[in-house]
Amino acid sequence: MNGLLLTDGYKTGHHQQYPKGTEQVYSNWTPRSNTYAPEGCDKVLSFGQQYVITWLHDYFETNFFSKPKEQVCDEIEEELSMYLGTPYDGTHYRKLHDLGYLPIRVKSLPEGVEVPIRVPMLTVVNTHKEFYWVTNFLETILSTMLWQPMTSASIALLYKRIFKKWVLKTDAENLPFIDFQGHDFSMRGMGGLQSALSSGLGHAAVFLGSDTLPVISGMRKYYNAEGFVIGSVNATEHSVMCAGTKDDEIGTFRCLMNTYPNGILSVVSDTWDLWKVLTSYLPILKEEILGRDGKLVIRPDSGDPVDIICGTSQKMDGSTPQEKGVVELLWETFGGTVNEQGFKVLDSHIGAIYGDSITTERAENICQRLHDKGFASTNVVLGIGSFTYQFKTRDTFGFAMKATSVVVNGERREIFKDPITDDGVKKSAKGLVKVIKEDNEYALVDQVTEEEEKEGELKVIYEDGRFRENVNLQTIRERINNSI
Known part of the structure; x- marks a missing residue:
């Protein structure tokens, strides 16, 4: 042009x-x-x-x-x-x-x-x-290109402040974790490649976790980035889980862990029945999971993020999986440790991530409710997507x-x-x-x-x-x- x-x-x-x-x-x-x-x-x-x-x-x-x-x-x-x-x-x-x-x-x-x-x-x-x-x-092109990296970076910083506040309350010795606690999942929902890059650069100025790969080249070209820029982990999607069979989802989990015997592996777990995965399949796979040299991360992808992660019950008195939520159910199966501040930290071989429809308000609520149930905020990673970054305009600021x-x-x-x-x-x-x-x-x-x-x-x-x-x-x- x-x-x-x-x-x-x-x-x-x-x-x-x-x-x-x-x-x-x-x-x-x-x-x-x-x-x-x-x-x-x-x-x-x-x-x-x-x-x-x-x-x-x-x-x-x-x-x-x-x-x-x-x-x-x-x-x-x-x-x-x-x-x-x-x-x-x-x-x-x-x-x-x-x-x-x-x-x-x-x-x-x-x-x-x-x-x-x-x-x-x-x-x-x-x-x-x-x-x-x-x-x-030049006003138009400058306006077109400047508002989004500034807006996304500003909102990313708000997320990071939320995470820092709660990690200091619940797991202060694990403060570096917040660099990866907000993970950019937004690329597919952004308004084109340049929008994904602009917003992704803003996110990556604040956080180290991102699935927006163009950010790597962008940071090297525009900000002289050397060495590590952003990082992520091996992770599945629904097509992977669906390509197996519903009747043998536990076999899919086992195959994935055999494929990746080391490191962090994130597995989308609500293709069919999240609660069956948490209460039936994972207990069967417990020794295999604990025997891996790495962490298996459970990823729900549907429902209300706060209730799914924390449960609908505000205390540790729930009787159903829905009342307990993902983190409490993982604790029941795998246990963990209680840190010096008195909060539960899941065993290092298991974790959780949620990446659908997260907002700063929901991030705050998730951390608050985990705290209220006695869990450290570091038990979960939140994927920040286009619901946060594309649902904004030049008028946001x-x-x-x-x-x-x-x-x-x-x-x-x-x-x-x-x-x-x-x-x-x-x-x-x-x-x-x-x-x-x-x-x-x-x-x-x-x-x-x-x-x-x-x-x-x-x-x-x-x-x-x-x-x-x-x-x-x-x-x-x-x-x-x-x-x-």
């Missing part, structure tokens, strides 16, 4: 609509509201800027600047003439091609830090007077990129929007902006001078086709973990 098509249709005429003599357009990317975010998401995790700017740079290099000018510019003029129903003059595009790079300066807050609502996380400004139109020409300053005929003008019909969410900053850090908290200062704008926590990461201040995955993860 021609790089010049990476925008909204109405952007194609804005170069003619700015005041005569416009020389600069300065915009910022800001989360404006958390009204639609999960409870507890009071801040936004800064993540994805390097990925998005690198992708944008590479795309324009490949699909615009490196192609013959007449080819790409004639093409866009022909397409836009048909699109707009009137002859389109693409002289400004031809001049951009002659320049040979994107004439913008991008400043960003560090990736891996949390930012309060209404604090800008990114600024973009043109570096050549002639290309004032480029800043907001009210992200928007808005121009707040222009230069016209050498005169700087502070501009802003504040619709009288709005509730205040769409009110923008005014003029040039600076982000400061006071008492370990980021804060916005707007209407600053040009010299003041050069100061503060927003640092140049890209300018005139060149990258500055690259960050790697390890640094981002360290910042995130230090924040919780």
Whole structure:
């Protein structure tokens, strides 16, 4: 696709609509509201800027600047003439091609830090007077690509905070477990490959467990990741279980354990009757399971996650499998240990994972109810899927990129929007902006001078086709973990 098509249709005429003599357009990317975010998401995790700017740079290099000018510019003029129903003059595009790079300066807050609502996380400004139109020409693609990695990373961090809170209460010596307690199962339900990658990168900035394999290449390409990036385990799906026979599901379990005599093996266990698996098959297989050099993980995949894992009874007094739930039933068969904090930890050869329709609220409830029944929260892993990551939009945190300053005929003008019909969410900053850090908290200062704008926590990461201040995955993860 021609790089010049990476925008909204109405952007194609804005170069003619700015005041005569416009020389600069300065915009910022800001989360404006958390009204639609999960409870507890009071801040936004800064993540994805390097990925998005690198992708944008590479795309324009490949699909615009490196192609013959007449080819790409004639093409866009022909397409836009048909699109707009009137002859389109693409002289400004031809001049951009002659320049040979994107004439913008991008400043960003560090990736891996949390930012309060209404604090800008990114600024973009043109570096050549002639290309004032480029800043907001790029607004659409930047918005398209930035909101999802930031949103998913922010929600992943909320999950990790939930897990940390409960592991400290129930199994503190096993704190590193939380790096893998939230596992990304979302790829199949995302809005396409790029959505899966964007969201998956956000998850993997926070957690180490993921089944979204494109994340590995993405982290290596965009965040200089070395060595281990994400991990998972050998695991079945329903087709595997159904390919055996319902009458010999225990034989399927046995075959799987013989295939994988070592390491973690996750087996989907509710293809037919989860409760029969837990109360009949696993007791028969007990010695074989305990004899493996590894852990067998039982994976339910249907029903209410909280009730399935914890049981419908709030205490250890249930009489039916449904009242007891998966963890209590596994304890009855395999036992385990009681840790120093007084909570039950399943034998190391057995465990549980649930990955369907998990939400932050359900994660909290599962940990709470396990605690109330005397079980450590580390007895279960939760798969976080598209119900969490795709069931979100740009409005989850009210992200928007808005121009707040222009230069016209050498005169700087502070501009802003504040619709009288709005509730205040769409009110923008005014003029040039600076982000400061006071008492370990980021804060916005707007209407600053040009010299003041050069100061503060927003640092140049890209300018005139060149990258500055690259960050790697390890640094981002360290910042995130230090924040919780």
